Amino acid sequence: MTLLQVQHVMKVYTTRFGGNQVEALSDVSFSVDSGDYIAIMGESGSGKTTLLNILAALDKPTRGSVLLNRKNIVQIPEKEISAFRRSNLGFVFQDFNLLDTFSIQDNIFVPLVLSGKKHKEMEQKLKPIAEKLGIEHILTKFPYEVSGGQKQRAAVARALIADPELILADEPTGALDSKSSDDLLQHFDYINAEGQTILMVTHSIKAASHAKRVLFIKDGNVFHELYKGQMSNEEMFQKISNTLAILAAGEDGNA
Numbered sequence: 001m002t003l004l005q006v007q008h009v010m011k012v013y014t015t016r017f018g019g020n021q022v023e024a025l026s027d028v029s030f031s032v033d034s035g036d037y038i039a040i041m042g043e044s045g046s047g048k049t050t051l052l053n054i055l056a057a058l059d060k061p062t063r064g065s066v067l068l069n070r071k072n073i074v075q076i077p078e079k080e081i082s083a084f085r086r087s088n089l090g091f092v093f094q095d096f097n098l099l100d101t102f103s104i105q106d107n108i109f110v111p112l113v114l115s116g117k118k119h120k121e122m123e124q125k126l127k128p129i130a131e132k133l134g135i136e137h138i139l140t141k142f143p144y145e146v147s148g149g150q151k152q153r154a155a156v157a158r159a160l161i162a163d164p165e166l167i168l169a170d171e172p173t174g175a176l177d178s179k180s181s182d183d184l185l186q187h188f189d190y191i192n193a194e195g196q197t198i199l200m201v202t203h204s205i206k207a208a209s210h211a212k213r214v215l216f217i218k219d220g221n222v223f224h225e226l227y228k229g230q231m232s233n234e235e236m237f238q239k240i241s242n243t244l245a246i247l248a249a250g251e252d253g254n255a
């Protein structure tokens with residue numbers, strides 16, 4: 001089943017004084033099936049964050065549409081957007097975005113508190129997720145009392161707690177050491193195997209090699225796409241490296 005359809009998305013930023021226009025996305029189209037695991041790669045400035053912000057309904061495209069379950073999120077009225085985001089999307093940011101004055105547990109509860117859930121229900125939802133992510137013992141601690149990897153797992157728990165249709169992750173392993181980053185990727189493999197749809201932006205070939213599909217963005221367009229199929233992580237890693245080399249070589253060719 002198709003969960004997300006991105007159709008001819010264009011984004012032009014106009015600078016404050018209206019003089020310069022930057023075309024961050026030219027004409028991006030792709031679709032995501034329910035249960036898919038997509039990595040988006042591309043050089044700095046290629047439009048990845050711009051795309052993620054549009055998918056998260058944090059920004060509107062200049063042209064094109066984004067359908068989540070056939071509903072065009074571009075047309076959702078401003079006052080309904082936060083509620084829409086809370087009930088459909090889960091976010092994992094590079095810098096975790098945990099609130100320092102809240103315990104880990106209260107941080108994880110934020111999306112549920114905002115949608116008015118009862119404490120008992122929140123605790124019931126948290127239990128299996130905390131077990132799965134191995135964070136039961138740090139729930140009463142504060143973010144400054146736990147490690148980077150634990151913070152990241154708390155951020156994943158917060159993204160999962162409202163049962164979102166789609167998890168959007170921006171460089172989820174960017175701030176992690178290699179052990180924590182391997183753990184996070186294993187958790188993503190696990191939740192994806194359980195049916196969770198994931199879309200992540202990453203510079204890490206290793207992270208991308210866990211995905212079922214990798215989209216390469218260049219100059220605001222989808223330049224290439226790789227399907228993992230039956231390939232191992234190692235084979236996928238090699239394919240992604242080769243594609244990135246071709247992308248970089250293309251740039252030399254234009255110079």
Ligand SMILES: Nc1ncnc2c1ncn2[C@@H]1O[C@H](COP(=O)(O)OP(=O)(O)OP(=O)(O)O)[C@@H](O)[C@H]1O
Pocket residue numbers: 013014015022023024042043044045046047048049050051
């Ligand atoms: N608010 C903005 N106003 C004007 N231009 C912008 C704005 N945000 C991004 N851009 C420009 O749009 C282009 C795409 O930026 P974007 O942040 O999407 O790239 P990215 O692929 O996420 O890069 P990185 O890997 O460095 O995070 C760049 O040329 C950038 O300078």
Ligand SMILES: [Mg+2]
Pocket residue numbers: 048049050
């Ligand atoms: Mg970015």
